[in-house]
Amino acid sequence: VTQPSFPSPTIGVFDSGFGGLTVLRALIARAPQARYAFIGDTARLPYGSKSRRTIARYAAQSARFLVEEQGADYLVIACNTASALALDDIKEAVPSSVSVIGVIEPGADAAHAASTTRDVLVIATDATVRSHAYAAACQARGLRALEKACPLLVPLVEEGWVTSTLNDPLPAQAAPAPRPLAVTAEVVRIYLDELLADAASQGLNPDTLVLGCTHYPLLKPVIERALPPGTKIIDSAESTAHQQVMLLCRDLAPPPQATETDPVLRFFATDSVEKFERLGSRFLGRPVGNVQLVDLGG
């Protein structure tokens, strides 16, 4: 790994699992000169089905690890559930000099910029939806938001019943899909048909869908096909990376520039590093190696 030749900030990225690697991927594309430390709390995932108190305790442990042991100057909470339920707990767990950014506000900003009808849909995990964090953030921007929990989508992505990488095209619509991909497409249609019917019954006219979970970008092709044509899809990973880089540009001189060096990446997990390395590359879009096991005491 080539070290950058100028002082560069360390950005700590936290997720309950691998999904946040989609945020890291978007960050690297925009700020390749930064140093990154990513931790996935894989021993205790998924957060999406757990209570606020438990999520806050777990997330604060990971945040302290990134700041105290990895020297993070910035924290990106690349987990919708932790952003929705525990952002304040995380900010309290680290010194106030550390900038903490979650994925909810950037996602709501992007929805605000995209929607012309001012009605948006949000799909997310059970805990994120129960928190109504997206609905509140959208409402603060003058949007009406209808949220739906889609608990089967994360397991389907982790089982690999998706196109093989983030950018693979779907099979032609006429061609029969492989049976696992057809299952995933039907699950997505069941959830979105219910959501669209609920929206219609409430008199909403949504033109935008927010992907409120970092696993969902891997399902973007099947999600697009299940929506009315022209519906805009907001990927909160992309929106968060964009907002984080804006923050870096404000704080740093010289401003970040694209370089030819490899990014400086450190990976940590609280459980099986083999699984992390195997699944992680699917989300990061590049090999994930040298994952170190850490014990957060849980």
Next chain:
Amino acid sequence: VTQPSFPSPTIGVFDSGFGGLTVLRALIARAPQARYAFIGDTARLPYGSKSRRTIARYAAQSARFLVEEQGADYLVIACNTASALALDDIKEAVPSSVSVIGVIEPGADAAHAASTTRDVLVIATDATVRSHAYAAACQARGLRALEKACPLLVPLVEEGWVTSTLNDPLPAQAAPAPRPLAVTAEVVRIYLDELLADAASQGLNPDTLVLGCTHYPLLKPVIERALPPGTKIIDSAESTAHQQVMLLCRDLAPPPQATETDPVLRFFATDSVEKFERLGSRFLGRPVGNVQLVDLGG
């Protein structure tokens, strides 16, 4: 709750979540006069995707809670993953006077009793399959076993995309199934078609399928339809309860008899008791109330 009028043992039942309530249900049916303490380590579920070391640490904490704080004389590890990977760790964590029984050996005993071809299939979580605990237990009984991980089945059961209770009939085969149930049936067929093809390619002639996860009994009707007619299905919850009651009969005088009293049940969870009460009744087949939150320090 009526107290039984004679000395009765306390049976501690442990699972990572709610699934083990199918084992408790089978136990209550056979030994209603015992006292039961059930703990679901819901803050840290699922175990099926985690490493052996992490599973062993978590399971030992729950086992000690049941023995030291709830006075359990017997421990039933109603979690296939913990039974497969951590039974020895659990036995070491509690006094040797406590009888510890897992679900693997009873399941293999039942498969041995059921199979005439001596070839059996096992479906389970990823971690249970990677341990090959069922294959080893079957081999020790002269059976050949082929195992397959089915990671989507637990999320489908927890999402409720099954018939509404354990014993609901499926819709008539000709009738169109509700879309969620049709998805579950197709997922089951995809997994079992792969397993049956693998078995055929290895020259096996299986006549028995072991349900190696306590969530799977809720899928029994759709599993039956995806198998060749006449295939026997072993429910390890039933087998374990049977074996535990045999153990009780051996240890106790007078032998257990059916009584008219309500069973004495205490429930504990490490996360959201609301969710436990809501989902738990689906597995237990009776209302689950008064669940107490416990902190195992994780």
